[in-house]
Amino acid sequence: MTRNMDTSEVIEVIADLCKKACYELNDNLIDALKKAYTQEESPYGKDTLDLLIKNAEYAKQEQIACCHDTGTAVVIMEIGQEISWSGMPLVEAVYAGVRKGYEEGYLRKSMVRDPLDRVNTGDNTPCVFHPEIVPGDKVHITVMPKGGGSENMGAFTTLVPAVGEEGVKDFIMKTVEYAGGMTCPPIIVGVGVGGTMDKCAWLAKKALLRPIGERNPVPHYARMEEELLEKINDLGIGPLGMGGRTTALDVHIEYFPCHITALPVAVNLQCHASRHASAEI
Amino acid sequence: MNKIIQLHTPLTKEDIKDLNIGDVLELTGTIYTARDAAHKRMQTALAEGKPQPVDFKDQLIFYAGPCPTKPGRTMGSIAPTTSMRMDSFVEMTFQLGMLGMIGKGDRSDFVPELCKKYGGVYLLSIGGASAMISNQVKTCDVVAYEDLGTESIKRLQVEKLRLIVGIDSKGRVFQSEQIQKYKR
Numbered sequence: 404m405t406r407n408m409d410t411s412e413v414i415e416v417i418a419d420l421c422k423k424a425c426y427e428l429n430d431n432l433i434d435a436l437k438k439a440y441t442q443e444e445s446p447y448g449k450d451t452l453d454l455l456i457k458n459a460e461y462a463k464q465e466q467i468a469c470c471h472d473t474g475t476a477v478v479i480m481e482i483g484q485e486i487s488w489s490g491m492p493l494v495e496a497v498y499a500g501v502r503k504g505y506e507e508g509y510l511r512k513s514m515v516r517d518p519l520d521r522v523n524t525g526d527n528t529p530c531v532f533h534p535e536i537v538p539g540d541k542v543h544i545t546v547m548p549k550g551g552g553s554e555n556m557g558a559f560t561t562l563v564p565a566v567g568e569e570g571v572k573d574f575i576m577k578t579v580e581y582a583g584g585m586t587c588p589p590i591i592v593g594v595g596v597g598g599t600m601d602k603c604a605w606l607a608k609k610a611l612l613r614p615i616g617e618r619n620p621v622p623h624y625a626r627m628e629e630e631l632l633e634k635i636n637d638l639g640i641g642p643l644g645m646g647g648r649t650t651a652l653d654v655h656i657e658y659f660p661c662h663i664t665a666l667p668v669a670v671n672l673q674c675h676a677s678r679h680a681s682a683e684i
Numbered sequence: 685m686n687k688i689i690q691l692h693t694p695l696t697k698e699d700i701k702d703l704n705i706g707d708v709l710e711l712t713g714t715i716y717t718a719r720d721a722a723h724k725r726m727q728t729a730l731a732e733g734k735p736q737p738v739d740f741k742d743q744l745i746f747y748a749g750p751c752p753t754k755p756g757r758t759m760g761s762i763a764p765t766t767s768m769r770m771d772s773f774v775e776m777t778f779q780l781g782m783l784g785m786i787g788k789g790d791r792s793d794f795v796p797e798l799c800k801k802y803g804g805v806y807l808l809s810i811g812g813a814s815a816m817i818s819n820q821v822k823t824c825d826v827v828a829y830e831d832l833g834t835e836s837i838k839r840l841q842v843e844k845l846r847l848i849v850g851i852d853s854k855g856r857v858f859q860s861e862q863i864q865k866y867k868r
């Protein structure tokens with residue numbers, strides 16, 4: 404059975420998700436911050452984590468942005484293949500939702516129209532839109548506002564297959580250490596391994612959506628995640644880079660098959676303001 | 685942690701010369717926001733021999749771009765942005781008389797040298813604690829480059845804005861020293 408939908412139906416939903424994501428950090432993250440607080444050894448680090456937990460509670464209560472950098476809006480839309488669309492182009496409806504959410508929500512407009520002439524578009528559009536076709540007749544939407552501080556410190560490389568797991572871990576460690584305090588730690592480290600350049604970066608971004616504490620179901624990736632998490636926290640970077648035992652809350656690796664010549668690795672870093680909100684239509 | 689030092693603007697080099705890395709401050713008074721785009725315009729004005737939009741003599745520059753203010757509140761969410769992007773402007777702003785910078789994150793190796801040379805400081809605020817920090821801002825006025833939106837230069841009156849000395853006027857760096865302590 405085909406389900407008929409008008410593209411304008413997504414506008415309001417996306418607008419609400421933009422606001423919700425920026426105002427309300429999810430419980431999974433807050434719990435991880437609270438756990439880190441009890442384990443942190445640095446007094447500056449403890450103080451910082453305490454402030455971040457209070458900040459999250461306060462932002463939610465007041466319905467204001469927890470972080471001023473409300474980011475590039477990344478909109479992921481899983482579209483059931485039984486849906487038939489009418490109305491304005493879907494991408495326009497998505498932009499309209501982002502425009503409305505950022506305007507009504509008093510969220511910061513951070514997009515420039517051209518990376519070189521740098522004129523602000525004034526409404527935080529365009530967003531980065533990822534439509535995906537899935538089985539079924541539902542639309543599942545996730546809005547992920549991604550701030551510049553952590554996004555800017557991500558990295559991609561293509562290794563030679565000969566370097567294997569050690570090479571991958573090495574690249575991840577170097578990326579995290581170089582990023583230091585600039586990404587507003589504690590961070591979540593999203594890693595993509597395999598695919599092509601574009602696929603690999605996308606895996607790294609999607610890895611950030613996995614709940615903190617959840618491991619990759621494949622044993623050798625789960626083991627790498629745990630090993631890396633410990634090594635990253637041993638770097639001593641600490642909350643906001645002011646030293647401490649909490650540098651990362653988790654490491655999430657996603658993989659995809661790749662070409663016989665290739666071993667691509669992408670690292671996408673997520674700051675403590677890990678924001679995403681989802682809804683189903 | 686060191687005890688809290690109360691600082692009130694106006695400040696001079698004399699007031700900040702004895703601050704040490706790791707000192708926790710509560711700052712009350714006037715500061716100015718400026719980030720990437722504003723610094724670039726200041727640089728262009730300087731190159732063209734035009735006047736600066738604000739007299740930065742003995743002022744603190746806050747690297748920040750706030751959210752719009754929700755009705756009923758005094759200030760939109762605000763907290764520092766990554767300071768390193770402004771590193772290439774540090775000498776220029778010191779030469780314009782700036783006393784210090786407020787931001788987040790590490791700086792390039794030449795920034796501590798510049799702090800030493802000009803007797804300035806780099807103060808750390810907490811990135812992303814923007815809802816809470818907005819309560820420390822009592823007034824906000826756009827004073828230049830209004831067309832830049834969030835990136836305009838704004839004059840803020842702050843009350844007990846909590847800061848940590850990241851680089852002192854002796855050129856010492858707080859973060860690198862702390863990280864060594866917790867590295868295993």
Ligand code: SF4
Pocket residue numbers: 470471472473549550551552553585586587674675676764765811812
């Ligand atoms: S890195 Fe994250 S927490 Fe820090 S300022 Fe940017 S968006 Fe906010």
